[in-house]
Amino acid sequence: MKRSSAWRSAALAGAVVLQAAIAVPAVSAAGTPSCTGYVALTFDDGPTSGNTTTLLSTLAAAGVRATMFNVGQNVQANPDLVRAEVAAGMWLGNHSWDHPHLTQLSAADQASQISRTQDAVKQVTGLTPNLFRPPYLETDDALRTVERQFGLTEINADVDSRDWNNTTVDQIVTNARQLQAGGVILMHDWPPNTLQAIPTIVTELRARGLCAGRISPTTGRAVAPDGTTPPSSTPATPPGGCAATYRTAGTWNGGFQGEVTVANPGTTTLNGWTVTLTLPAGTTIGSLWNGVNTGTTGAVSVAGASYNATLAPGQSTTFGFVASGSAAGITAACPGGPTAPPPTGPTPPADVLAQVNTVGRLTDQDGTVKYTWPGVYFEGRFHGTSVGIVLDDANNDYEVQIDGAAPTALLTPGRTTAWIDGLSDADHAVRVAKRTESPWAAGQFGGFVAGPGGRLLTRPAARTRQIEFIGDSWTAGYGDMSTSHDCAATGGINRNSNANQTFGALTARSLDADYQINAWSGMGMVRNYNGGNAGTDFRTYYDRALQAVDGSTWQRPASWRPQTVVVGLGINDFSTPLNAGERWADAAALAADYRAAYLAFIDKLRAQYGPDTYLVLTYPYLSNTGDLADSITQIVQRKNSQGDARVRAFYYDNTALGLDLLGCDWHPSRQDHQKIATALTGFLNTLQ
Structure with a gap:
């Protein structure tokens, strides 16, 4: 990341990281640390002559490895420095080709920025990155779609050192104290104050039991250099061959996920185990898996399940849980050795x-x-x-x-x-x-x-009423659980998204209906967000069972015949201006193509579900254009004039409904979804 007036402390997205089999620099005189957790030190914008060599020396002296999010043109200009980064034990990341505002570029240009850097890194090192951090930390649906084309996973950074803003050494160190196990800190290749802060940052982290590790491409969290995470409590090995160790697998605002490894270090089979999990005051387990717990607060007893309670010598198993409150000071121990025989219980049926x-x-x-x-x-x-x-x-x-x-x-x-x-x-x-x-x-x-x-017991009966919801990020619940437009600090897009609390799910449940949510963020009827992924649109994937699997056609059962289909496609078609090179000459041509495609899609739904199904075409207010509203009005009028009176329009009036759009990236919040659901439920009740 470069300093810029346009910089914003917004979605701290992931870094394209590769794992190389390289030697770990020797730990300094402080000795080998005892690690109860790992953090990721990251440096943007390199490699640069006059800076990177000094940075590598500073990191080596501190005995730590870091992730270097390199700019492609700098990789091309300084191949020896890139190879020096790898030789010093660093991981490399893709930070675009020349650090543009990617969200302002076309999908083709975004892909070029990513692919050129991927190719440059591979040409110099033989390695290919697999996580991505966008410049200026700016990201959106369209960019994420392009990232996925390269198999890249976007992650979050938990702490911004703010070294890009001429921050003092002391303030950089203070900011780094926010790091917790699993967290990622953002720093840069070039600020001199960062170099001076590194020794103190590392010393303080070690004093807290935190060591420098890499970023997992699976979880987006910091893990050990070999991809593992350490226990955060000392293993206890009581008589009878049972040992339990606890670690915090992930944290978020107000809660965390814990994991306990139960092992048999003895020489005989352990027929049943019980672990006492001691939680601090105010911490409550919400759900637990791979074990059977008694209690949710204080001293919680956890017994093995039917399938993992018996452990052969040297064998281990794990159970996990999600809890609210603090993870500090949690311990796990096996009291007294072998416990009762494992519980019995049925296994899931084959069907x-x-x-x-x-x-x-x-x-x-x-x-x-x-x-x-x-x-x-x-x-x-x-x-x-x-x-x-x-x-x-x-x-x-x-x-x-x-x-x-x-x-x-x-x-x-x-x-x-x-x-x-x-x-x-x-x-x-x-x-x-x-x-x-x-x-x-x-x-x-x-x-x-x-x-x-x-x-x-026998399964619940299917409901008589059925509703299908078709749409984009509004329908999918993109960022709906967030209370801020920037949800990077609270877990990112996925952690803040909940399709089970969208207006579709809420509407269906209020009407006692079974439902489908067939939605894909960033997709449009004929044009995806900002013109991304030209040649594909929502219709490309609508008939699929598994969205991104070619040939995975959903075999619709005869029992699925919804009385209502609610369609919400068009925001991505019209919310951004046309880019140079797109196939429409102007906005009028786009609108005409949209209407023609929508009419054909309605015909497809009619053939699929018959003449009695209501097709409700929804649309919100768009401040930049009236083309969406005009097009929906024309489509409904045309179908009605042709004798199809069961095609209706429903307008989400942002002002009248009082939508706050406080979800991630200005999407509807959970409160907004409830307001839309209330209005939509009332509208559907009028359809007779």
């Missing part, structure tokens, strides 16, 4: 879908249920005091709900069985819904599992 109600677009092959569209949900029933949710998904967040109570968040669970327990011994309903978008990464659902002494 996973036989036990649930779901109408989402998915694939089901040999019992493996996969899905990518946001808002996909699974509903089941069980009797007992606990239920497990079998998932394999390290990319998405979920919401879990028992008996219609307030939902609990389940964040990037990975391959696990997430347990909800402490329930009354009775019949219960369970619902799990996918919060986030993941066109390129399918989640997997393996069914529900009843806890000890419990059993699964």
Whole structure:
């Protein structure tokens, strides 16, 4: 990043990082640190003559490695410095070719900025980056779409050193004290005060048990140089061969995710284990998986599940949990050695879908249920005091709900069985819904599992009413849980997005309807945001079960015949001006193409669902143009004049509804979605 009046402390996006098999610089006289967590030191804008060599020497003297987010033209101009970075043990990152404002460029120019830098790094080092940090920390839907074309993952930086603003050495050090385990700090290649601050920053981090590591391309968090993360408590090995270690896997405002590794260091099989997890005052576990817990505060007892309670010598397993409050001072220990035999319980049936109600677009092959569209949900029933949710998904967040109570968040669970327990011994309903978008990464659902002494019940009946929601980021719930336009400091876009709380989901639930949310941020009817991904649009992917998988056609069951389809496509078509080289001569040509494509899409929906389905075309206020509103009006009038009276328009009046648009990047907030849902529900109730 360069200093600029246009710089804003906005979405701190990820860095394109590569992992090279290189020697680690020797740790200085302070000795080998005891690491209870890792942080990522990052430096933008290099390599530069007169600066990079000194920076590398300073880092080597401190005994740390860092991630260098290099500018492509600097890589080309200073290949020896890039090779010196690799030789010194640094990781390299892509920071664009010449540091432009990428969000102001066309998709083709954005791709060129990224690809030229990728090629330059590979030519000089033989390595290809895999995470990306945009210049000036400016990002949006369209840029993220381009990043994904190169397999890049966007991450967040947790701390800005502000060294770009002539910040003093003391202030840089003070800013760095905000770093917590897993966090990323933004610094630069060129400020002299940064060089002076590095030794103190490293010393203070080590005093807190934090070591410098790399950025994981999977989680976007700092991990050890070898890709692992350390425990944050000392392993205890009581008699009987049980040892437990705790680590904080991730943190966010007001909560965190913890993980406990249970190992058998003994010489005989461990038939059952129990771990005492000691939590600080004010910390409460919301959900726990891969174990059965008794209690949620204070001293929490966690026993092994039916599938992981038996450990052979040298074997280990893990359980995890999400909690509110502080992660400071948490300990885990095995009290007294072997415990009771592992609990017994049924495993998920081979036919996973036989036990649930779901109408989402998915694939089901040999019992493996996969899905990518946001808002996909699974509903089941069980009797007992606990239920497990079998998932394999390290990319998405979920919401879990028992008996219609307030939902609990389940964040990037990975391959696990997430347990909800402490329930009354009775019949219960369970619902799990996918919060986030993941066109390129399918989640997997393996069914529900009843806890000890419990059993699964017949699945809930499908609802009579069905609604399909089609759209873009407004429909998908992009950043709807944020309370600020800049959501970088609170976990980024994914952590702040929740399709289960969008106007579509809220409207459907208020009408007791089953529903689909078929939405993709940045996509339009004929033109994507800012002209990105020319040659594709929402219609390219609408018929797919898995969005980004060519040939993955959704096989619509005869049971899916929605009475209402709510379409919200057009914001991305018209919200940005045409760029040079786009296929439309002017805005009028774009509007004409939009109307023609929309009319054909309506015909497609009519053929698919029949003449009785209401097709509701929605649109919000756009300050830059009236083309969207005019086009929707003309489309509805034309269809009505042709005898199709069940094509209707519904306008989201920002002012009348009182929308604050406080979601990420000026998207509707959770409160906005509730207001839209209330208005839309009232409108749908008038359709008879």
